[in-house]
Each structure stands twice: as C-alpha cells, then as structure tokens.
Amino acid sequence: MPFLTNAITTNIGNTTEYPFNIPVLANGLDMEFNSNVTFFVGENGSGKSTILEAIAIKCGFNPAGGNQNHTYDFYETESNLANFLRLSWRPKRITNGFFMRAESFFNFATYVDSNDLSDAYGGKSLHAQSHGEAFLSLFLNRFNRGIYLLDEPEAALSPQRQLAFMSIINSLENAGNAQFIIATHSPILLTYPGAVIFDFDKSPVRQIKYTETNHYQLTKSLLDDPELYFRNLFD
Structure with missing residues (x-):
C-alpha cells in the first residue's frame, strides 16, 4: 500500500498569480494515491512539476533535489504551493526518500563530490559518469525504502535504460518498500503495469488510462505514419 495517500490544498491563493493561475490549481487540488507507482502527465506548464515540488x-x-539531509545552495525558484498543501499518510508520515529533478541534478552531483560522498553512489563520481549512468547510480545505490519523487527521470535515460529503471521500480515497490510519484513525458515509463496516471491537461486533474495519454497517441501515430507528420511540419 502507498505511504502517501492524499494531497489536497487547504486554501486557495490569488488565482491571478502563480501558482494558482495554473488551471489545475485554480479551484483547489484533491488527489488520492492508491498505487505504489503514480505518474503525472501533461503539457509543459500544466502544473505537474509544481505540484511534485510542493509535495x-x-x-x-531539498527542493533542488535530494533528501532531508542534503543541504546546499541553489537558486530558489520554488512556488509557495507547499504552504497551502496538506498530505495524508498511512500509517504515519514517511521521512525517508528522495526528490530528483533532472534539471538540477548537476547541482546535486556537485554536492556529492564536494562532500566526498561518492562511495554511497557506487564509488565513482557522478560527474565522471554519463548523465544516464549517474541517474542509474542514484537509483541503484540510494533507493531502498521511502517515497521517491522524480521529475522527468527519463531526461538522460536511453530507451534501454528506461527499461532498467522500470525493473528497479518493480523490485522496490513489489517488496512494499517504496512509493514512486513521477512526472514524465516518457511513453515507455507510462507502460509500467498497475501504475496510476493523472492527467494535468484538464481541470480538475483526472485519472486516465495509458492509451488515453497524448504521449501514447502521438507517439503511436507518428511511428505509424511519419511521412504524414513531416508533410505538415515541413511545408
């Protein structure tokens, strides 16, 4: 069973200002998590990363990436949504876990190196690995028991490495050790069996099937007939 069961906004801020000018937040948020693996999908700017960050x-x-023990300087861009958010847990609040955001992973890797923590990440500097290898080093060496909030983890992963990442998710969540909430654009990751998918493109946020996602429909349509798309794109 998932550790985090609900996320709701207790009040609504000014709907003309960020983040409450995002359509899915304008009328409040009420999300129930009933799977160990949940995906947030939606277009750029739909609010999925903003909500993941607030959680x-x-x-x-650390809002720049890391857990409760990772403290380092970063350029503060986070919204104030967390001030309006209430989380519910079963049976009690989990403090173990990790927040990974692809866009600021470089800063986290620098923090690991500067504090001589590479042994905890496979014994090799994260900066001395490819971007995708560094991501997998984090997943393999530091993910065990807790809640894992991941913002576009596929950004540096090849299709083959995305499958390897899905294997890591499976081993952890089947053992009852981990809950994953992942904001993604990857049609590969979205195939994960038993996952719940929340669509942020319409308000309120709604649960949809994999085959109903724009990611699946557009990818399938393009691969089925790329020339049709090229004629429209390149005219």
Whole structure:
C-alpha cells in the first residue's frame, strides 16, 4: 500500500498569480494515491512539476533535489504551493526518500563530490559518469525504502535504460518498500503495469488510462505514419 495517500490544498491563493493561475490549481487540488507507482502527465506548464515540488517540500526534501539531509545552495525558484498543501499518510508520515529533478541534478552531483560522498553512489563520481549512468547510480545505490519523487527521470535515460529503471521500480515497490510519484513525458515509463496516471491537461486533474495519454497517441501515430507528420511540419 502507498505511504502517501492524499494531497489536497487547504486554501486557495490569488488565482491571478502563480501558482494558482495554473488551471489545475485554480479551484483547489484533491488527489488520492492508491498505487505504489503514480505518474503525472501533461503539457509543459500544466502544473505537474509544481505540484511534485510542493509535495517534496512538505516531505522535507531539498527542493533542488535530494533528501532531508542534503543541504546546499541553489537558486530558489520554488512556488509557495507547499504552504497551502496538506498530505495524508498511512500509517504515519514517511521521512525517508528522495526528490530528483533532472534539471538540477548537476547541482546535486556537485554536492556529492564536494562532500566526498561518492562511495554511497557506487564509488565513482557522478560527474565522471554519463548523465544516464549517474541517474542509474542514484537509483541503484540510494533507493531502498521511502517515497521517491522524480521529475522527468527519463531526461538522460536511453530507451534501454528506461527499461532498467522500470525493473528497479518493480523490485522496490513489489517488496512494499517504496512509493514512486513521477512526472514524465516518457511513453515507455507510462507502460509500467498497475501504475496510476493523472492527467494535468484538464481541470480538475483526472485519472486516465495509458492509451488515453497524448504521449501514447502521438507517439503511436507518428511511428505509424511519419511521412504524414513531416508533410505538415515541413511545408
């Protein structure tokens, strides 16, 4: 069973200002998590990363990436959504876990190197590995028991490495050790069996099937007939 069961906004801020000018937040948020693996999908700017970040802040994780023990300087861009957010847990609040955001992973890797923590990440500097290898080193060496909030983890992963990442998710969540909430654009990751998918492109946020996602429909349509798309794109 998932550790985090609900995320709701207790009040609504000014709907003309960020983040409440995002359509899915304008009328409040009420999300129920009933799977160990949940995906957030939607177009750029739909609010999925903003909400994931707010959950991470409420968990006490570094908003630039990391867990409760990772403290380092970063350029503050987070919204104030966490101030309006309430989380519900079963049976009690989890403090173990990690918030990973692809866009600021370089800063986290620098923190690991500067504090001589590479042994905890496979014994090799994260900067001395490819971007995708560094991601997998994090997943393999530091993910065990807790809640894992991941913002576009596929950004540096090849299709083959995305499958390897899915294997890591499976081994952890089947053992009852981990809950994953993942914002993604990857049609590969979205195939994960038993996952719940929340669509942020319409308000309120709604649960949809994999085959109903724009990611699946557009990818399938393009691969079925790329020339049709090229004629329209390149005219």
